[in-house]
Amino acid sequence: MSLHQRFRDRLRPWHLLDLAAFLFGAGWSLWRNSAGFETTPPLFALVTAIVSGLLAVVVLRFTLGNLWGYAVEYANAGGQWSDLAFLVPVGSGLAGVVVTYAVTTDLGAAAWAGFWTFAVVAGVVAVAVSFAAGYRGTSA
Structure with a gap:
């Protein structure tokens, strides 16, 4: 060849x-x-x-590897990419980028803020969904 x-x-x-x-x-x-x-x-x-x-x-x-890994793991756990629990962290991360760039006009700071906004909101959503699923599982 x-x-x-x-x-x-x-x-x-x-x-x-x-x-x-x-x-x-x-x-x-x-x-x-x-x-x-x-x-x-x-x-x-x-x-x-x-x-x-x-x-x-x-x-x-x-960044893209983490986002793709998050999406794939969410789908493998039985979720859909159109679920609110998936869209909230992604939307929050994008909002973090837009707001930070509007305030600072620094692309690096905006990307950094967007990533950490995504990570924190994804953690909060994961904990909230786990608690909701746990409470739903014990009450049924």
Whole structure:
């Protein structure tokens, strides 16, 4: 099998999302450097851009992997993706991103706040659903 064939067989749409995240992270770093936010030597700016791009890929994979894992485990436990107990944490996380970005205009802070809003609300919903299911199970 030729190298071209092997490369084409292994390329997945997920890789295009990784590439977009890398380009976004690297481009953001280069834009900040060229806009006068930072004054660094060109080689250091390039290395920083590459590291920022790789960090953006890691953050993307971590975030989407956790969201996908949450969705799959919820479905495996017998829930539907249209259940309110599933939609509340996801909606809260998105609301956390929007509100934080509107207040701070910092994309990193907004993503961080959205993730933690999602995580905390998912924990609260899980505890509330467990209590409700436990009480329903003992009263029947």
